[in-house]
Amino acid sequence: MFETKERFKKDFMMRLEQREERESLHAAYSVLSEMVKEWINDDWQANKRVQREEAHKQLYYFSIEFLTGRILGQNLMNLSVHSLVSDGLEEMGFSLAEIEEQELEPGLGNGGLGRLAACFMDSLASLGLPGHGYGIRYKGGLFTQVIKDGYQGETPTHWIDEKEDWGMRQEELAKNIPFYGNVHLEVQDNRLKPVLRNAVWVKAVPYDMPVVGAGGKTVNTLRLWQAESASYPLPEGMEQDFYQQAVSEISDRLYPDDSQQAGKVLRLRQQYFLCSSSLQTILQERDYPLSELPKHVAIQINDTHPALAIPELMRLLMDEQGMVWEEAWEITTHTISYTNHTILQEAMERWDSALLEALLPRIYMIIQEIDRRFREKVLEQDLDEAARKKLSIIEGGAVHMATLAVVGSYKVNGVARLHTDILKMREMKELNDYFPHKFHNITNGIAHRRWLVKANPELTGLISSAIGDEWIREPIKLHGLNPFAGDPSFLQDLQSVKLLKKRQLAEWIRKQHGAVIDPESVFDAHIKRVHGYKRQLMNILHIQLLFNHLHSDRNFRPHPRTFIFGGKAAPSYHFAKQVLKLINAMADKVNNDPLAKNHLRILFIEDYSVSKAERIFPASDVSEQISTASKEASGTGNMKFMMNGAVTIGTYDGANVEIVEQVGEDNAFIFGLSAKQVMQFEKEKNYFTNDTLAHDPELQLLMSQLLNGELSGGEGNVSYIKKQLVDENDPFFVLKDLQPYRKAHERLLSVYEEPSAWLGISAVNIAQSGIFSSDRTIQQYSDHVWNLEELTNHYT
Template sequence: MFSSKEEFKKTFTDRIESKGTEKSLELAHEILWEMTNDWIQESWKRTNQLYEENHEKQLYYISIEFLIGRVLGQNLINLNFYNLVKEGLDELGIELSEIEELEIEPGLGNGGLGRLAACFMDSLASLELPGHGYGLRYRGGLFTQHFVNGNQTEQPTNWIKDKNNVDTRREDLAVDIPYYGEVQLVMGLDGMRTKIENPEWVKAVPYDIPIVGANGGTVNTLRLWQAEVSNRSSSVGKEYAVYERETAHITDRLYPDDSLETGKILRLKQQYLLCSASLQNIISNHKSSLEKLPESIAIQINDTHPALAVPELMRILIDDFSWDWERAWDVTTRTISYTNHTILEEAMEKWDSHLIQSLLPRIFLIIEEIDRRFKESLQNQGKDDETLRKLSIIEDGVIKMAVLAVVGSYRVNGVAKLHTEILKKREMKELNEQFPNKFHNKTNGITHRRWLIKANQELSGLVTEAIGSQWMKEPERLSELHYFSQNQSFLQNFQEIKSLKKEQLIHHLQRDQNIIVDPSSIFDIHIKRFHGYKRQLMNILHIQMLYDRIKRDSTYRPYPRTFFFGGKAAPSYHFAKQVIKMINTVATKVNNDPLARQHLHIVFVENYNVTQAEYLIPAADVSEQISTASKEASGTGNMKFMMNGALTIGTFDGANVEIFEQVGQENAFVFGMRAEQVMDYEKNHSYNPKEIIESDVEIEKLMEELVKGDWTEGKANADFIVGQLLHEGDPYFVLKDLQSYAKAHEKILDAYENPIKWAEMGVENIAASGIFSSDRTIQQYSDDVWHLTKVPSIY
C-alpha cells in the first residue's frame, strides 16, 4: 500500500484534498477504507489466480452465521500497516481508534458458532490455505440490545450502508432457487429425469468479502447470499407484491422466530437458499470431471443448518448431470463433512416432513430415499427396532437433521474432547457404532490475530519484546513465556498493561453508557449469550450472597470487585430475559447501597458484541466459565480470556477441561460437579434442590429473600426465578453448585492478595494458550479431514 509513513500521509492527504468536500472523521474513514481496499483487491485477484493455475483443492465452509466483527482495523493489522497508519494519522491530528469507532460491525451471527466461523476464515487465509466461506447476507444483523427498566429491548441493526460496504455485489454470479412446485418425471435423452414444475423462483445474489490473511499475501473469499426477486418468477401463483415482500424477507433476519409456522418456513427457505446457491456456485466453478469432486473440493457444514447440502448435492448430480443414485451418493458422502456444536436437545434441528415436502418437494423425495436405503441396509445387518428408530432420518413425520448430516458426511466432529466423548457415548451412540471411524474431535480455537495482536496490542508488544515475534506465526511458541513468569520486570509490565486495558475499558464504558468503574477493583467478567446452562443466574445469586455476608458480618469486608455481565437473550427465550431483568434489578440495589458498594459493583454492558468483547477481554482479571458440566460444547470466550492473562473460574466443561489441563489447575479456580455426575442426576431424576435449601442456612436465607421479592422487581420476575429454582427442579443445578462456586471465589480473593503471584498465574495462562489458536484447529482439520495444500502467496 505504501512503504513509509510519509508516503502514507501523502497519499492520504492527496486523496482527502481530491474529494473537495469538507474534512471530517467520516471522510477520513472513507479514504482509509478505500486505500486499504485498493491494496486488498490486488492481493485478492492474485490469490484467485494462483488457485486457478495450481488447481489446488478448495475448502468451502458453509455456515448460517459469520460473526466477523469490525473489519478495517483487523485488515490493517493483518496487512502489518496498523502502526504505520496509526502514527501517520496521529501526525495529521486524527485518531485511528476514532475512525474505527465509525464502523458498525456486521452482526451476522448469534454467538459461538458464528464467531468460530470467523476465526476459521482468518486462520485459513493466514495459513495460506484455500478455504472460503458461504453464508447469508442478513439485512439486519443480530439486534441491538438496550435496557428499558432493566428489560432487554431489541432494535434492528442496520449495518449495510450506501457505500464503503465491506462486501461487493457480484450480480454476474447470481443463481435462481426454486421453492414449492410439483415434481414431474420427464423423459430426457438419457432416460427419465426429474423436473420441478411451476416453482416459485428466488434469485440469490452473492456479495463477497475479502478475508485477508496474516501479512496480506493470501486473500480468500467469504461469499454471502442475498435473496431477491427473480425474473423467472413472472407466473408466481400469488400476487406479485406478496411474492416481492416474502422474497425480501428471506435474508432479512438471522434466525427468524420459529415458534410459528411462518417462521419455520422462513428458516427453511434460508437454509435451502444457502445450500443450493452455494452448491450451484461450487459446481459451476468446478472445471474438471465431477467424479473428482472429493479430491478437488471439501465441503464443511457448520452444524445442521446447512445439512440440506447433502440432498442438494445429490439433486444436482442426479437431476442436472443424470448420474445414478449410487454414484451420486458415493461422491456426496466423500465430499461433505459435518461439525456438531451442541448436545442441547432444543438446539437439535428437527423439521416437520410436510413443511419440507411442500417447500422443497424434490429435496424431500431425496431425503426419503436416503432414509429408505439407509434403513434397508440396517435391516440387512439385523439391527433391532430400537436401533432402527434411533438411526432413522425420518421418524414420526419429523426429519432429524443431525442424523441426515451424519449419514451424508464422511467425517463428523465435536468441538472439544469432552463434547466429542459425550456425542460418541451418548447423544450419537448408535450412529458412532454404525460408523466407527467417522467421529473425531477438533477442539475449537480462536484467532490470536484478533484476540491478542489486535485487541491487546500492548500485551502483544510485551510478548514480542520478551520472546521475539515468531509466536505470531507459531502461537504455540507463547509457551516460551513460561520462563518470564518468574521475571519481576516482565510481571510488572504485565500488570501495568492490565491496568491500562482496564482504563481503556472504563473510558469506553463511560462514553457509551455513562458508567464509572473503579480501576483498582478486580474485574470479574461474564460475557456470552444468555442461557440457562451458562448460569448467569448462579453468578448473580452468588453476588446476593456476598451482599448478605457484608450486611450480616461486620468483619467481612472483601477486596472490591466489579462484576461485569454482557450478553443477549434470544427474543423469545423467556428464562434468559427474566435473568437479565433480575441482574439489572440486583445491580440497582447493590450499586446504590453505600456499604455494599464499597466492595461490590455490578456493571451490565449493553449490547454485547464482538467490538465490546475486544474492550472487555483484555481488561479482565477473572474469566467466568461456569456452565453446568456437560452442557457447553466447547466455549471459545474461555480461550480469549486465557490468552489475555485472565484467570478462569470454571467448571469441568467443554474446552475448560483442556484449558485446565494445559495451564494446570493451580493456575485456575475449578469448582462444581463433573459431567458424569450431572448426567447421572439427569438420568435418574435424582436431584432435588429442596434438599440443598434445607441443609444450607445461607442458601435457605437467600431463597427466603427471593420469595419475598427482595431481589426482583415485580412479582412476575420473583415468581419466575423462584419457580425455576424450586418447582422446576433447578434444571441447571445452580443451587447444587452454588457453595462450591462461592468457595472458588474465596480462593480468588486469597490469590489476589498477592499481586505478584496473581500476575505470575496470568502469565502462565498466556504461555499455555497457544494451543488454543484456531491456526492449530484449522491445521488439524486440514490434516485429518480436508487435506488441503498450502498455496504460498507470491507476495
C-alpha cells in the first residue's frame, strides 16, 4: 500500500471513505496509522520468527520511563515513505504535519533518562540489533503544565486512545506478580522451599509496540505492562474495592520527579511490577537450558529503578527453577548490567528496609543474603570502617540500590566521561577499587534520525547537497562538512536554513501562545527540567544584569536577543517552581519595558514536550548548558542543539566536555568553575556567598532587587530562592559563576555580530556532532557489554 504514491492515495481514500467522520483530521490520522501498523506487522512477525530461529542473543532494556514522543511520523520516516505519503496527502488536500499533530503524545518519561531510552530503541532497530524495551504503560504520562499568573499548575495527561494505540494488548502473555504475604519454608519435591503465603497478586498485561528501524527491515518490540486485577483469592480481610484501587494505581501514572527519589511504596510497587513481569516472560519464552541464559540474554537496567531485577532473577532461578544460590548468582551476575545516570545524593535510591521487607518479603530475604555474602568477602580485605560501610548494601536501615546494582551486575557504566570519572574516583570509589574491571564509560547519544533528519529536513537537505546522504546511515561522516565551515556560499545557505527554522518557530509561537518574537534576534534557548543544578536561576539573573546595564548606560545597546525557556518543575519542588514564576514575572517586565524590549525578550514555552523540542532545537542559535560543574551526568539536549548548528554556552560539565573536545575551545563558549573546583569547595566547605558579593556592587544591587521581590512580583515569591542563595550559601554557585557567565555571553555576542565567523562555528558544530548519534552509543554497548550480533539481511 506504500509501494507507489498512486497506490497509497487509492488505498488511503478507500479506507477514509468508510469512516464515519471522514472529514475530520482525526479520521485521517486514524486511517494512516492503521495502514502503517498493517504495513509493519508482517515484518514484525517475520522479525520475531527470525530472531527465534537464528537463536540471536537478545537484549532487554529495563526502564521505568520511555519518552517516545509521537510515533506515526517516526515510523513513516524509518519506513522510508515519509515524503511519498506527504506528497500523496498534499495532492489530496491534506497536510501530513497536521495529521501527525493529531496523535496524543505519550509522555512516559520525565526528561533525559526516558528520552535516552527511546533514542536507544530507535538505534537498536536501525542498527539491526535484537534489542527490546520493557517498561510500564502508565495511563497518565507526565503532567500537563499549565501556567497561570506565572505559576505552574499541573493537570493529568491522558495519552491513551484505546482505538488508536500503537501498543497491542497481548492478553495471553499476562503474568501474575506477588506482593506482601509471608514466607514459609515448606518441603516440596524433597527439599525445603520458601513459599509465599497470603500474598496479594497483581496481573501484568503486556502491550507490545513495534519499533521500526531505519530501512524498515528490523522491527523490535517495546513492551509496556499494565496492572490489572488478578484472579487469585484475596488475603483474608482485604476488601475487593480496596484491592482494585491499589492495583490500578500501579500503572496509573508516572512519578513526576526528575533527579529526586520519591521513597513512596507505590513507586517500589511499580519497580517490582516491571522487573517481575519482564523477567518471568524472558525465562518462559526461552528454548535453551537455563544455565545458558547469559549466552542468550543481556539485561540492561536503566538507572537503579529496575535494580530489583537482581534479587527477582535470583528468586525465579532458585524458588521456581530449583537452582542453588551459587549457580543462580553466577547466572544473574553475567546477565545484568547497570547504567548510572546521576551522582546527586537526593536522586540516589535508598529504600527503607522495613518498607521493602513488608512489600516484598522474599525479595528482601534475598537482598539480605546478597549483602551478607558480599560483606563476608569484603571482610577478607584490609579496609577501614568507612570503606566497609560504603560497600554495604543494607546500611542504616535502608537498602542502597546503587550498591546492589553494582554488586549484581557484570558491567557498570556512567553516561559521559567526566561523570564516569567522578563515579570511579569519588562516589563509587570503594566499589570501583573492589571491582576494578566493572566500571567503564559509554557517553550518551541521541537519535539523529529524529533530532536532525525528521526535526530539520531543511538542514538535512543542505547537508546532503554538500556531502551526499551517506551520513544519514553513518553519522560520523558529517565530518565531511568541516571544509564547508570556510565556504561562504554554504554558510549563506546555512544562515537561510536557520532563519527559516526561526521563522517557523516564531509563527508557531504566535499561533499557539499569541506572543511575537523577532526571527532576526538571537534565539537563545534553555530547555530542560527546571532544577537548582541546571541553573535557570543564573540565566534569568543574567538577564536582569543586562536590564540594569541597559538602563544605566546609554552606550550599551546590544544585538536583540530572545531568551527562550521551557521545562517543567516537579510539583513538590518549591524552589524550582519559584524560579519558574520568576522567569514569567521577568518576562512580563522586560517584554513591556519600552527600552529593554528592543534588545531583550523572554519567552516561556508552556508544557515543554518532545514535540515542542522538535521545533525549538532546529530554530536555536545558542544552547544554554550551564549546570553547576559535576552535577549534570551527561545532558543530551546539548547534543541535539549541536547537531542543529546551535552554539554552546556552558560549563565544563557532563557531555559538554566531550562536545568542546570535538569542536575545540574556539567553537564554544565555556565559563565558570570546573568540576574539580566545585568538588573542592564542597569538600572543604570554604565557599561563602558574601565573598562573591563583597566587591561587586552590580551583584549587590541584583541581590537586593531579587530579595525585595522587585523581580518576581512579590517578596513571598522568592522565599525558597532566598533560602537557597542566602541561608544555604548558594550550593549551586549561581552567584559565583554569574559574572563569568556574563562575560561568556559578551564574547558570544561579539562573534555573532560577525556572521561568517558565527556561521563557521555553527558549521563546525554540525560537522563534529556525528559521534553523538546514539548509533555510536548503542554500538559501544553492544561491543563492550551485550555482545549482540547484527540480524542478517536487515538492510535491503
